[in-house]
Amino acid sequence: MNYLIAVLPDKSKAEAAYSALTNDGLSPNQVDILGNGYKSADDYNLIDPNQQARKGAKRLLYWLIPFGFIAGYAFNYLTGIEIFALGDIGSHIIGGILGAASGVLGAYLVGGGVGLTVGSGDALPYRNRLNAGKYLIVVKGTEELTRRATGILRSFEPENIQGYAEPASA
16 A cells, blocks of 8 residues: 655645545545544544653663662662661662662653654654644555656645555565
8 A cells, every 4th residue: 555645735725635636536535634624643543752752661661670670789789888877788779779760760761752753753744734734635545546646736736745655564
């Protein structure tokens, strides 16, 4: 399946482009309008970068909290630093708790930051354009169909037009 996404500045151009595509023989289930009053980014499953960031941070928490505790405990055990007057075991446990807290911070910064910057792919620019009041025309179908739709959409002078090919499943 191939996809073609065009960004149009206003509702009238988006509706005119939709009409031109359907008048040229594309069925309404092959063409969608995303924007105010039409489908939203969530309806069309454009990935929310904040959701990806939370997922990445949560995934890292499972690894970094236990690892941080063990590393903090071991560091305190090896150095013999007395954090409070709690004795050896108490200081080791406090060191482990501080290590686990460092793991939480690392999961939040690294997992969340990476998920926010790279977890969304091209969805973030499209979401930003929708939030700015622009409209997206999405055409899905064969390569020949998207090539034909490209010619039609270019006549409406879109801000951006991009084609995608769905990867073949093995």
